[in-house]
Amino acid sequence: MDCRLNFFGVAFFGNVLLVAILSTAQIGSDPASSQSSLLGSSCDVSPSSDWGVDENPEDYIAVGSPGAGGFFDFLSEDFDDEGIILPLDKDLSTEWSNGAWSGFGGIQVDNNSATSIMMVLEPGKKYTFCIDFSSRGDIYLLSGSGNPSNYDIYTTEYMCDDQDWGPICNPEEMESIPLEWRDLATWITFRDSHAYESVSYQEFDVAIDASGSSWSFAGFGGSSEQVFYLVLDGWNNSKPGDELPAGDMSVEVLIDVEERQTLPKVTAYMLVGALPLSCIIIPLILHWKYHSSALEDQSGEMIEVPYLKDG
Template identity: 30%
Template sequence: MLAPMLIPSELSPIENSSAATNCDGGDFVTPKWNNTVERLAKVPDIKDEDNEYEKEKRRGRDRDNDDDDDDEDEDVIEYDGPEDDWMSMDPNNELTLLRDDFQTTMLIGEDAVGTLRVNLDHERRTTVCVTIFEYSNETDSGESNPTSADVYLMTTSQYDRYTAAYDVNHGAWGGRNYEADLSEIPPEWRSFNVAGWQTFRDSHQYENVEEVSFSVSLDGPEISSGLFGGETLQYFNIVIDNTNNSHSNDALPESMIAADVYVISEERSTILPNWTVSLLCCGMLMAVLVIPIIMNKKYMSAGLSLTAENQQLEKGLVPSLEQKGPN
């Protein structure tokens, strides 16, 4: 019986996930930019105006050598990616609930991050499919080679921590290397680290993949409560990471990539209210307490009905002690 487990085999009961299979048949429309979908990006061109030394260091200037010409100082290769400047700014739009299927292609430069921000509807089930391939000027010829990148799903607050860690890793705020040992920290403790960041439900992180598909169903609107009160609605960010982040198993950037993103929003067949979870847990707890009491009562009362007729011995039961009333 153990032979199939010990013999090496290339067969696997788990099939590779395909981004096309779960998103076929969608009624795709053009995204309503800045209304239901926002396009964001993070690029390695960090401008740290508060730290002039690091700003000059990133531009390749050497303060100790005043005799060098300006042409010799400018030795840093400027980032030349496909992202537009407006993608690096947070538009702060009030997004409407996502109810339509849409498809788009994001061009992401090497060591950059591409993001789609949406407002998920808790009454609908959302499926996201991503396919990644290399991109160059010759890609339009029809040939595209698949490549690997990292795909994450994050809320707004989680994305803010992620982008802050990205900026630190690229020289902002003095370029402190907070992420050096982050891969050794368990996920549940990373929120206490300066550079710690997490994904939605600690599960929606798909690293070093060529294509992936996943689904999300919310229990209710995602609300974040502040430390001093107040609530904030959380949007969701579909992040395509083409940089070397703090995770040990992430993909290493090799070139510019293109990511085909398909998003399908469909109605959920059954939506149970949140209180059903508490009801089920309390019911199971009460059953654990009540069932032994009922069984014990039935056991203690077995055969008592045969006491008057002296039928306990005839039925093979142990005679019980009879209590006679006072004379």
């Protein structure tokens, strides 16, 4: 009898311990927890500001709402030309509250709205983004290049409630456009890949290779710096997989900036041109080698072979 009681006691204690372990694992794996998400973050950013006290975050990023006025009323190319925003060349965290960042109010996304962070990215650097929502939202990286740019078209859709701006505001009219032409009437993310929808935490990285001009390697192109918008979306946009509005959200954004080892720009042109040049040069070399060996054989001395008579 005592053996049975001991057996059941051990079994009961084991079950309680197993439940406790599973509960702890479930709590520790909650993706909505900021602490657990950032614990294994790929962004190697200092926990406190390491910027100089004379540096101003507003010189490197501009935070606002699409179509709200100020910075966001003009084409992004104007910012680059006027030099309003400096290229982002150092790490940052929107949760910093000391030093140069003591007056920064953080990032908020109001219910049924969006917040945009404008920045200038430059070639030769790798940018790793780590973004943590207090709830769930959408993340889009949009280019500010072009007229209109993808961010301009996104802003147009965002303001559709105020005025009808054409197909972007009318789903039926958009459906009437052939699929192959539809990209001209809507917005797409940078490289058609940096869209992260219905997430609570997301990491991704971007590296800018060049300005896009085929002559930039020779010094004939414009500025290689490009304007981008990190859009934190909390409203129901036209994308089918986006998150529906779920209230106000606070967002932590970490950006890790690293130097990127790249080959010279002229390398690509040399590799592309090597194949057609080799098709011309290699046959010439083979022909020259074959022809020279034939001349050497003809110029050799004649060898006399003894003649043997029969019988």
